[in-house]
Amino acid sequence: MMYNLVCAAMGRHVHIYYCRADAEAACTGNKELQHLRRGIQPNFNRAKDLLTHSLFWKRNGFKDPYSREEQANFGKW
Numbered sequence: 001m002m003y004n005l006v007c008a009a010m011g012r013h014v015h016i017y018y019c020r021a022d023a024e025a026a027c028t029g030n031k032e033l034q035h036l037r038r039g040i041q042p043n044f045n046r047a048k049d050l051l052t053h054s055l056f057w058k059r060n061g062f063k064d065p066y067s068r069e070e071q072a073n074f075g076k077w
Contacts, residue, residue, distance in 0.1 A: 015056035016040070019047035 019035060021027050024047070027035035032055040036048045054071060057063070 013053075015051045015053065016048050017051050017056065017059065018043075019049045021047075 016036070019027065021035075024035050024037075027033060027049060032052045033049040036050060039045055040048060051059070053066075057065075
């Protein structure tokens, strides 16, 4: 199954990914992610971030398959 089809079917949403920073302060001021201050499953004790749709696609090595209009909509928090 192609992930972009699943992503499109979900409508507007965020992506949750493991935090790559050594300290929470490194996530401050970044317009493409927000650090989650509380733990969530899976791996409750591992830090996670909310990523914009665009950053999610960049980190996974793919070109965002959506139109500019859809990208703008997904880019809103």
